[in-house]
Amino acid sequence: MILPLAIFAILAIILYFRLFGSDPSQIPSALINKQAPEFSLPAISGLVGPDNSAVPGFSSADLAGGEVSIVNVWASWCVPCRDEHPLLTSLGQDFGITIYGINYKDSPENARQFLTQLGNPYRAIGTDRDGRASIDWGLYGVPESFIVTGDGVIAYKHVGPLTADIINSIILPEIEKARH
Secondary structure: OHHHHHHHHHHHHHHHHHHHOOOHHHOOOOOOOOEOOOOEEOOOOOOEOOOOOEOOOEEHHHHHOOOOEEEEEEOOOOHHHHHHHHHHHHHHHHHOOEEEEEEEOOOHHHHHHHHHHHOOOOOEEEEEOOOHHHHHOOOOOOOEEEEEOOOOEEEEEEEOOOOHHHHHHHHHHHHHHHHO
16 A cells, blocks of 8 residues: 555655756757757748748748847747847847747738838748648747757757747847857
8 A cells, every 4th residue: 555655655746846846948958059940931921021021931041141140939929039029129229139030820911010010120030830830940839939059059948938038038038148
């Protein structure tokens, strides 16, 4: 009688620490220090920039441009994406960081409306309607952000929305590490 109770107690303790004992944004990624996956995503149809030119799609070739960048996976239906969006804009404007977007399982109309309302911090945005490219990136859910070195290697992954504290304490230091 004691053995089944002891096994149950051990399993309950393990489950508790797996569920509540760690920071969910620190989910390890097998892609850290590896080349970003090969992909080529089309642009969001009808999305234009401030100069009325079409905002381009996004591919892995864009990440080998020699500068550290952030790849942000987002969707218009994602409430935390809306919350982090002004911070992404600030990263691009105030810190000069290149930000690319992967629009995850979203309609072009909703994505355009989202960016029209909140602004577009992205240099290029690929639409991932079926989610295949996001799966190749190891996506757990939206939003997620990846810091990518100038030669296309994933240096850091953040699961969940960015906050001002996370940007200052984690993202900016990780960007500096990726630059060296």
